[in-house]
Amino acid sequence: MNSEESLKIDIQNLNFFYKTKQVLKNINLQMAEKKVTALMGPSGCGKTTLLRCLNLMHELIEETRAEGTVNLYPQKVNLLSDEMDPLWVRQRIGMVFQKPNPFPKSMYENVAYGLRLRGLKNKTELESRVEKALNQAGLWKEVSDRIHQPAFSLSGGQQQRLCIARALAVEPEVLLLDEPTSALDPISTAHIEEQLSEIKKHVTVIMVTHNLHQAARCSDETVFMLNGEVIEKGRSQKLFTNPQDQRTENYITGRFG
C-alpha cells in the first residue's frame, strides 16, 4: 500500500473455525480505500470464508468461531469484537454471493429492499436510487421497461448484476464480491468488469475470482491464498509478472490447483 492511500480494512491474526476445523490460519491483510483487491486461490482455500467474516455472515452458521481483529477505518472499530452489532456492519459492508440469490419478488423490490430496511419511504427518492444502482451495475438499459417483473425472469448473469445493484443501492463503504462472474458469459463478465472501475470510485471492493486475467485486469492488488493462509499479496501487475513465492508462481502458471 502506498503512503497516499488510506487504510480501509485491517485484518490482524484472523483465525476461523467451523466446529473444530480451522479454515483460516493467521490471516494478516490490509486493504486500501477505494481500491479493488482480488482474492485468488484454489477451491476450498477459504476465500468465501474470509469474505463472510468481513460482514459477519458467518454468525448465521452454527458452531463457527472467528478469532483476531478486523478493524474498519475511518471509524477504527473492531468488527469481530463481541459488542459489534452485525446490523451496523452489514449496512456498511455489502456482499454479493457466489450464486445469484435474488428475492422472489420484482426487480424493483429487490433493489429497493435495502433502502426500505433503512426506512426510506419516499417513492420518487426510492425510484431514483433504484435506477442509479441498476445503472451502476450496468443493468438499467436492459431492464428499465420491466423493473416490476419478477427477478427470476432474468438470466443468470442479469440476476447477478441485480444482486450487485441491490448491494450498491444502500451505498456501502465496502463491497464484497464472491466470484461475481463465475457463472457468466464473456459479454456479461465484461459488463461487470467495466462497471467495477466506476464502482471503485466510491466503494472499496474485495473480489474473489478464479479468473487470473480478471484479477490482472480489474484489481489493484491481488492476494494469493492456499489452505487457509495468505501466501502472497502485492500489486496485481507485479504479482502476476513477478511473483515472489514459488507456490504463487506455480498457481498462476497452472502447475497446480
Add this chain to the structure above:
Amino acid sequence: MNLSTNSLGSSVKFRHFLSFIFKILSLLGLLLGLIVLLVLIGDLIRRGGDRLSIDFFTNFASRKADRAGILAAWVGTLWVMLITAVLTIVVGVSAAIYLEEYAPKNRATRLIELNILNLAAMPSILYGLLALGLFVHQMKLGSSLLTAGMTLSLLVLPVVIVASREALRSLPFTLKEASYALGATQFQTLVYHQIPAALSGIMTGVILALSRAIGETAPLITIGALTYIAFLPQSLMDSFTVLPIQLFNWLSRPQEEFHANAAAAGLVLLFLTFLLNGVAILIRIKARKNIKW
C-alpha cells in the same frame, strides 16, 4: 455371458412394466376416492335434496320435521370456524416461527417437537375432556362459542404448527442470507421474506386443520354444546350449536322425516367444507402470485 443385450433388455422392459402398474394403481386410488365422494353426495341429494329451501336456512330447529331448519346450526358453525381460524393461525404460526427461528436447538426443543407430533394423533374426545375441565369449569367460560373455538383450535394446532414449520424450513437458506447481508434484522427477514414465501405452505396446513375442525362433534358435545337452540349467538360467551351436532341429533330420532333433514344438513356441511377449502385455495394462489421463484 450376454449381459448387454438379454438380461439388461428384459430388465428395462420389466421396469417399464412396474412403472405402468404403479401408474394404474395410483389412478385406481384416485378414482376410488372420487367415486365414494360422488356416491355420498348423490345419496345425500336423493334423501335430503327436497328439504333444501330458503326456510330450511332461516328456521330454527323444531319438533315438527317439515318446519325444522338449521339457522342456529349454520350460524354457529360459521362463528366457531371463524374463532378457530383466528386463534389457530395466530397461535400456530407464532409457535412454528418460534420453534423454527428462535428456539435454541437443544434437547428440550426436540422433546417439544416430538410431543407436538404426538398431540396431532390424540383422539379428539380427549381434547373435549381437557376443555371441559380447563375452559368450562376452571376458567368459567361456560359452554360458549369461545370455549368451542378454543377447543377446536387446540385440536388442530399441531397440524398447523407442523405444516408451518415444514413450510418455513423448506425455504432456501440463501433467502435468509440475502436479507441479512443487506442489514435486515431477524424480524424484518421474517416479515418481508420468510412468511410471504412460506404462506402457501402455511395455508395448506390451515386448510387441512379447518376441514378437520368443521366436522368435529365429540369434543363440542363434551364441552356441553346445545342440541336445541332458538336464538342466534350475540357474543362470544353465548351458547351455540353447530351443524354436525344438529345432524347427529336428527339422525338419532326414529322418524324418517328427520333423517331427510339430516341428509340436507349434511349437504350444507359438505358445501361449507368445500367453500372453506375454496377460500383457502384462493389465498394460496394469491400468495403464490406475489412470490415468483
